[in-house]
Amino acid sequence: MQSDILSHLQNKGRKKVSLGLLGEVIFMAAIVAITLLAFHTHEKRILFVGVFCDIFNILMYASPLTIVKKVVTTKSVEFMPLYLSLANFLNGCVWTAYALIKFDIFMLVSNGLGAFFGLLQLVLYAFYYKSTPKHGGKEVKPSEIQLPVSDTASRV
Known part of the structure; x- marks a missing residue:
């Protein structure tokens, strides 16, 4: 069953x-x-795809910020993943540096904002880390919560 x-x-x-x-x-x-x-010219195609990709890249970088309200109201970073915020920040910094070398405006705008959003997440994490309640000496992450599974099927 x-x-x-x-x-x-x-x-x-x-x-x-x-x-x-x-x-x-x-x-x-x-x-x-x-x-x-x-779009019939190369320049117009680049502009369209560049702006389109910038929009989705900014949305990707900003998506972890949706949890900010919960972090501030609960004064806990329990549901804010540190490694995702760190990866966002580092990824944004590296791509921003590359965009500055090549001076690609599309890469510079979205990844510069991504580095800024990642920094905001890390500052928020550092600010509320001490006030986060600990569960039995170990923080329980949502990914570690599992449903109990009965072993009756294996006994049959």
Whole structure:
């Protein structure tokens, strides 16, 4: 019985991932088609794709900041991943340095903002780290929480 439920949940998860991937492929194909059909010069295509990529790059860098309200109200960084914030900051810094070398404005804008957003996350983490409650000497992360699984199927 429980293995049927687990199998159903796994199939449901696979369907969700497959639909998400299919949506991304369709979205990417639409962007390529728009770029090739609507913009006839190389400069216009670069501008369109550059701005489009900048928008999504900024959204990627800013997405961990959605937890800021929860961190400030609870005065806890329990749900704010340190390594993601650190990786965002370092990635933004490296790509900003590269953009300055090549002076690519598209890379400079989005990755400069990414480095800034990563720095904000790290400052926020440092500010609220001491006030974060500890659970039994070890912080419990959402990824470490697991559902209990019965071993009755293995006994049969």
